[in-house]
Every structure is written in structure tokens, then in C-alpha cells.
Amino acid sequence: MTSDHARFFVFLVFLVFFVQFVDRFLGSAKSDPRINTNDFMKLPPEQRSLLLNAWRTNNRVTTFLIENISDALWVAAVPGAPRRSVRMIAGHIHNARCMWIKTLGLGHGILSPCVVNRHKVGRKELILALGRSGRGIADLLKLGSEHGGTIPASSSYAWRNLPLDVGHVLTYFVAHEGHHRGQIVMIARQVGHRLPVEVTGGLWQWSKRAKE
DSSP states (O other), X not given: OOHHHHHHHHXXXXXXXXXXXXXXXXXXXXXXXXXXXXXXXXXXXXXXXXHHHHHXXXXXXXXXXXXXXXXXXXXXXXXXXXXXXXXXHHHHHHHHHHHHHHHHHGGGTOOOOOOOOTTTOXXXXXXXXXXXXXXXXXXHHHXXXXXXXXXXXXXXXXXXXXXXXXXXXXXXXXXXXHHHHHHHHHHHHHTTOOOOHHHHHHXXXXXXXXXX
């Protein structure tokens, strides 16, 4: 046996013993009620911060749009769907957040904010509500970050259309709100209440929104 082969053999023996040691250590930790195994599963603080900061920026972008909708656009009917209004679409964003917070968080002590009346809510009221639901979504992401990057499924989660790892959860919520932000911008053009360039462009100034 050459020296290289000998060193490789020693390395393999060490690796086998190391794997066995780790397996026994983690196995005893899981069976020991004095040890909180979640401590081994939490995401690193920097990854958790990245997730939360990205969500907070998205929340700020949504709020920025609501702040800049005129009174006339707020009550405008959706072309082709006259029973719906911009107000109702905006209110839906908050109410959808509340639904998910209740579905995924209630069993873990995360309380859902109250929904708004989509037919009557005002912009100032909705902006405050978005602040509350934004914090609720952040709490869900924190929950997942403390459980190995995945939100523990609750019995009320029956739809099962969304993987509960925090990457999918964050992307799903951001995509949903991006869809409705674009919908409102399009409706504004269609009904003759085009939003200023500073507003439509501002929806993409995420570095600026992140600092607000």
C-alpha cells in the first residue's frame, strides 16, 4: 500500500467514525427532553435578516402605491368587471394576507389582524391595516426561520398549494402583490387616471423603498 493509499484509508476510517458520532449525538439530542432540537435547526441570522428585509421592502412598495392613488381612481370600476373597484383590489391584498396568517400561524400563536371591508375601506385605513398584516407575514417568516427554514404545517392548512419553506412563502406573497400592483397601474391607464411617472417608476425603486 502506498503512502497516498494509506492516508486515504485513514481518512475514510476517520470519516466513518465522525458520521457515527454525529448520528449518535443528534439522536440522543432528539430523545433528550432537556435539549431543544430547534436550536440545531434555526436559519443563520443573516439569512433570516435577508428574508425579513425583502418582505418589508415589498410591503413598503405596496403601501407606496396605495398612498399615491387619487380619490377618483380609488373608487373607479374595473373595466369589464363593473362590480369591482380599485378599492376592492387594494383591500383584497390585506385580506389575503390575513387569510394566510390565520391559516398558517394561528396554531403557532400568531394572531391574524382584522380584515377590512373591501367595499368601504379608505386609503388611510388600509395603509394602517397593511402595516399590521405586513408584521403578521413577517412573523410567519420568523416562525419558518426558527424551524429549519420551513413553517410547520397546521391542521387548518387544507389547500396545500404552497410549499411551506420560507423561500416559496416569500416568493408567493411577493408575486401575489406584484400582480395586483400591476393590475391597478393598468386600470389607472384604462380609466383615464394614469399614475404619474414618479409613482409607476417608484414601484421599481426598491433600494429607495427599502430605506423608507
